[in-house]
Amino acid sequence: MNHLPQGWGRPRDDVYGAYDASYLQNSGPNQHTQQPVVTGTSVVALKFKEGVVIAADNLASYGSLARFTDVKRLRTFADAAVVGFGGDVSDMQYLDRLLTSLDTEEAYGTTGHTLNAHNLHTYLSKVFYKRRSEFNPLWNQVLVAGVDQEKKPFLASADLLGTTFSAPSLATGFGAHLAQPILRTLAPDEEAAAGLSKEQAVEAIKECMKVLFYRDARSMDKYSIAVVTKDGIDLRENEKLEAQSWAFAEKIRGYGTQVN
Amino acid sequence: MFRNNYDNDSVTFSPQGRIFQVEYASEAVKQGSVVVGLVSKTHAVLVALKRNAEELSSYQKKIIAIDEHLGLSLAGLASDARVLSNFMKQQSLSSRLTYGRAIPLERLVSAIGDRAQTNTQHYGKRPYGVGLLVAGVDETGPHLFEFQPSGMTQEMSACAIGARSQMARTYLERNLEKFADSSREELITHGLKALKESLAQDKELTVENCSVGVVGVRAEGKAVIEAFKLFDGQDVKQWVDLVADGTEEVAEGENMEVDA
Numbered sequence A: 001m002n003h004l005p006q007g008w009g010r011p012r013d014d015v016y017g018a019y020d021a022s023y024l025q026n027s028g029p030n031q032h033t034q035q036p037v038v039t040g041t042s043v044v045a046l047k048f049k050e051g052v053v054i055a056a057d058n059l060a061s062y063g064s065l066a067r068f069t070d071v072k073r074l075r076t077f078a079d080a081a082v083v084g085f086g087g088d089v090s091d092m093q094y095l096d097r098l099l100t101s102l103d104t105e106e107a108y109g110t111t112g113h114t115l116n117a118h119n120l121h122t123y124l125s126k127v128f129y130k131r132r133s134e135f136n137p138l139w140n141q142v143l144v145a146g147v148d149q150e151k152k153p154f155l156a157s158a159d160l161l162g163t164t165f166s167a168p169s170l171a172t173g174f175g176a177h178l179a180q181p182i183l184r185t186l187a188p189d190e191e192a193a194a195g196l197s198k199e200q201a202v203e204a205i206k207e208c209m210k211v212l213f214y215r216d217a218r219s220m221d222k223y224s225i226a227v228v229t230k231d232g233i234d235l236r237e238n239e240k241l242e243a244q245s246w247a248f249a250e251k252i253r254g255y256g257t258q259v260n
Numbered sequence B: 001m002f003r004n005n006y007d008n009d010s011v012t013f014s015p016q017g018r019i020f021q022v023e024y025a026s027e028a029v030k031q032g033s034v035v036v037g038l039v040s041k042t043h044a045v046l047v048a049l050k051r052n053a054e055e056l057s058s059y060q061k062k063i064i065a066i067d068e069h070l071g072l073s074l075a076g077l078a079s080d081a082r083v084l085s086n087f088m089k090q091q092s093l094s095s096r097l098t099y100g101r102a103i104p105l106e107r108l109v110s111a112i113g114d115r116a117q118t119n120t121q122h123y124g125k126r127p128y129g130v131g132l133l134v135a136g137v138d139e140t141g142p143h144l145f146e147f148q149p150s151g152m153t154q155e156m157s158a159c160a161i162g163a164r165s166q167m168a169r170t171y172l173e174r175n176l177e178k179f180a181d182s183s184r185e186e187l188i189t190h191g192l193k194a195l196k197e198s199l200a201q202d203k204e205l206t207v208e209n210c211s212v213g214v215v216g217v218r219a220e221g222k223a224v225i226e227a228f229k230l231f232d233g234q235d236v237k238q239w240v241d242l243v244a245d246g247t248e249e250v251a252e253g254e255n256m257e258v259d260a
Helices: A089-105 A117-133 A180-186 A190-192 A198-215 A248-249 B020-031 B078-099 B107-119 B165-179 B184-197 B232-240 B245-253
Strands: A038-041 A043-047 A051-056 A059-063 A065-068 A076-079 A081-088 A140-147 A153-159 A162-165 A168-173 A223-228 A234-241 B035-039 B041-048 B063-067 B071-077 B130-138 B140-147 B153-155 B158-161 B211-215 B225-231
Touching: A038 A089, A038 B184, A043 A059, A043 A081, A043 A153, A043 A180, A043 A198, A051 A076, A051 A081, A051 A140, A051 A153, A051 A198, A051 A248, A076 A089, A076 A223, A076 A234, A081 A117, A081 A223, A081 B078, A081 B158, A089 A117, A089 A140, A089 B041, A089 B078, A117 A140, A117 B078, A140 A223, A140 B020, A140 B078, A168 A180, A180 A198, A198 A223, A223 B211, A248 B232, B020 B063, B020 B071, B020 B130, B035 B071, B035 B078, B035 B107, B035 B140, B035 B165, B035 B184, B041 B130, B041 B140, B063 B078, B063 B130, B063 B225, B071 B078, B071 B225, B078 B107, B107 B130, B107 B140, B107 B153, B130 B158, B130 B211, B140 B158, B140 B211, B165 B184, B184 B211, B184 B232, B211 B232, B225 B232
Parallel strands: none
Antiparallel strands: A038 A059, A038 A081, A043 A051, A043 A168, A051 A223, A059 A065, A076 A081, A081 A140, A140 A153, A153 A162, A223 A234, B035 B041, B035 B158, B041 B211, B063 B071, B071 B130, B130 B140, B140 B153, B211 B225
16 A cells, blocks of 8 residues: 555556546636526516515526426515525525525524514625625525515615615516516606505516516516515415417518518 | 632532522622613613722713614623623624614623623633623614623613612612603603612712613604613703702602601
8 A cells, every 4th residue: 555645545556557637636717606507587576555566487497498497486584575586596596595594593582573675685785795705696686575664665676796776666687678667657766656556566567577478588477476565475476477469479570581 | 718619610510509600700790880770661771870999080981882772881890891892882783784774682682691601601711790781772662681790681671780789679669660651751860769779878979970871762663763872971960950869858758757
């Protein structure tokens, strides 16, 4: 046996020839996540008088492949908030575990204290910012919906860079281009959002999901939708888009084989 | 040299099941000047008797503001209280930074309780030689907590610790049922009266030796708070005058039974 420790656990040079050390070298810089892999697409949300409606479809794509069709991207927190995840699904699952342990810690030993949606959003934004500062970002954009300390509707986004943003209506991913304009016409400002009923808000969000399904190639017609108010969360995870009509498709002109 | 064989460290039980070092630490609390705390449905108040080591020195600080929503008063080793209060300030600040939330009082008090208990279970460590009254408000309203060097913490509706504090406690026990519905001013007056009970015969309350700390909610069940404020010197004159010797005897003289 070789008495030199650096020889231990290696193929013997006299039997196999000199060991090719290049296999052991990790040349070049250490690389963290450079891009998301399995991804969820848009999350859309809209405030109304008593709360917030939030929705996301149940698809996790692998590139352009619709890889997993039963992935729930809305997560409730302590019956007080809903987090909608866009972006990398494995990072979503990591955050999900993080929030579960946070919830457990918060519920432990104390009574009457829970983190509200506002607290949760602050926390998540700090997590994102810490990770991007380590050059190892969590590749998500999330929407946090719920009510704040004064029991008023709360809706805000946080993303992989730690950027935060708040508005009466928010959408991530493709939804930011396709759904946001629709929601903005309905609720251009906080005042208008405060005038919306729950039914109006749900209707608008469902309309957005339909538009997204028609126009976003990474979307699906099965989706989750949640309504958060101060009284709790109504989460439905297996909704299906109804009353679709592809009649307009025939009339599309301008590309492909029909140039005019 | 030693009182017995079982007080060399804080990890050894005596055959009677006592830990002498912890008991001695409690004695340090009894050497400190008296502090009183009490709560109503809207406010938590701390009042303290300050001492000066010598004529030429200033008075030792007895009340420390921790955060906007809480403060503490100490009896015992002031330097140990500084260590604990610095830790509490850090925890409060960290809660505000990561969650955007004022830390729940119970959480903070448990944290220092855990720290103090650790000191009673490790060889080479010593217990803190200070007792604290922590007063503040959080989501669940105003609270008062007592902290002892043993690591014991408990919520109190009124409490007094320090030298001759038994007299103050007796006052508090006698008037306990009045506190809950007391106004801010009434509560402070009760606190000063309790403090006065435990004064040595030749001593009286003056603006120099008296500190008052007040924190509360603007209205019962409201989120808007009256931030913790420390009153010293001329700022306590209004209340010190209220409980001065002359005024009280006139009020009580009417009901006093007089020997025929």
